[in-house]
Amino acid sequence: GLERNSFEFFWLSYSTPIPQSARQLLTLLLMCLAVSMSTGALLFHWLRELLMYDPLTAGISSGIYAAAVLILSFLVHPFRCAFTLMFPTLGTKQGRKLVLSACAMIVVLYILPNIATNTATITHLMKCISENLAHSLLNSSELSNRIKSDMVGKIQAIQNSEITFVEKLSKFNHSTDINVSELSANLNSLGKHVEEDLSKAKHYLEELKLLSNRIFAAVFVFFLFGDATIYLKSYLTSVKFDNVYITGLLRRTANKKGVHVEAKDVKNGVNSTSFRMTKREMIRCLVPILQITLYLVMTVMLIIFDHIVCYLLVTGQSWLLDIPSTDVSIEVNFKVGYSFLSIYAGDSTMNKLYSAIISSDAAQCKASPSNLNPGVLVSLGLLYLLSYFLVLLEVYARRLRRKVASSFFQKQEKKRIDFLIEKIKNRRRSQQDSFLQKQEVNV
DSSP: OHHHHHHHHHHHHHHOSSOSSHHHHHHHHHHHHHHHHHHHHHHHHIIIIISOOOHHHHHHHHHHHHHHHHHHHHHOHHHHHHHHHHHHHTTSHHHHHHHHHHHHHHIIIIIHHHHHHHHHHHHHHHHHHHHHHHHHHHHTHHHHHHHHHHHHHHHHTSOOSOOHHHHHHHHHHHHTOOOHHHHHHHHHHHHHHHHHHHHHHHHHHHHHHHHHHHHHHHHHHHHHHHHHHHHHHHHHHOSSTTOOEEOHHHHHHHHHTTOOOOGGGSTTOEETTSOOOOHHHHHHTHHHHHHHHHHHHHHHHHHHHHHHHHHHHHHHHHHHHTOOOEEEEEEEEEEEEEEETTEEEEEEEEEEEEEEEEOOOGGGGOOOOOOOOHHHHHHHHHHHHHHHHHHHHHHHHHHHHHHHHHHHOHHHHHHHHHHHHHHHHHHHHHHHHHHHHHHHHHO
16 A cells, blocks of 8 residues: 555665665665664763763763764664664664673662662671670760779778778779770761771662663674674674575576475475564574573572562561560678787778669661662663563574565565575585485385
């Protein structure tokens, strides 16, 4: 119908090496302009929103890209073909590798750091609880200082001529004082240094994520265009390369030469005029599916491990922060008898109960777990679904890629068809010769 004729005209104008009319030339220019503008807009969105470039840099890069694509695609026919081949290449093995690489990059940049962050938070929580308990224990040393002070005061009240014992107790009292405030200041200073180091590490990790995303984006584009270019080079330089498809043009050309062609006449032949997948194509899908499943299982295990660590942090924190206070009581009972000039002068007794509380200040140790961004899980799920879909799409992407190359270089396609027909004729001739030889031997 009209739509089919219009599509054929647009594609003929776009794929022909040299436009045959002004109308084809104008159509080619408009199509190249549309392609360059649309892909340039996508590039700007990619650079601005996903790769976090500033609007000026993203705009300049997208503008240079759009201008370069417009000029090269309009003037250079092989570039136009290679650029078009990039899109079906996304559905082949190379595209699937890029998708799996993106999954691996997300795991490395988001899931593993989240596990490390929660593990570090658990370690910090236990360290904080231990420091607070130690701090409380050191504060309880005031209890022993009070006991010694009371003992010394009690003995000093005794009017005894031999005061050496009192002097020794006084010295003992002074030598066991603990500067708790200084120790607390040192611990707080150490904690601040650790927090600063963690903050710097998180900042470096964010920069590493952004840099990795930008590097991966550049590698993705160059790898995709490079693979399309390599395919086109192989197509143009070797008539044997990817020449297993039984196309309608091949059948018509073979019928003119009196040769009936079937898919079985070519090794690993594929009937590209049908949407049915061959048995060989279906078998080839099994290995990629198993490979993707293996990557998926490893990713799910890491996600489960991340949830386990997060659960341990939440439950462990509530348990550690609920450590009850401990009452410490010391009862002092002593009796001192004293004499004057060997005459018993009396005695002094001390019966007193001292108590202290050892507790942890839970408010200082509260920490929130680092939950994995749901967008990361959604992205991983979509990428893995895309990987499975690309396995089935690869069969048709290969056919489309060859169809695009043949439409851009029709003379080369005729050479490839002639080579394949000659190959089929030689194969049939050799089969007939071997059959005749067997008959002669039987006779």
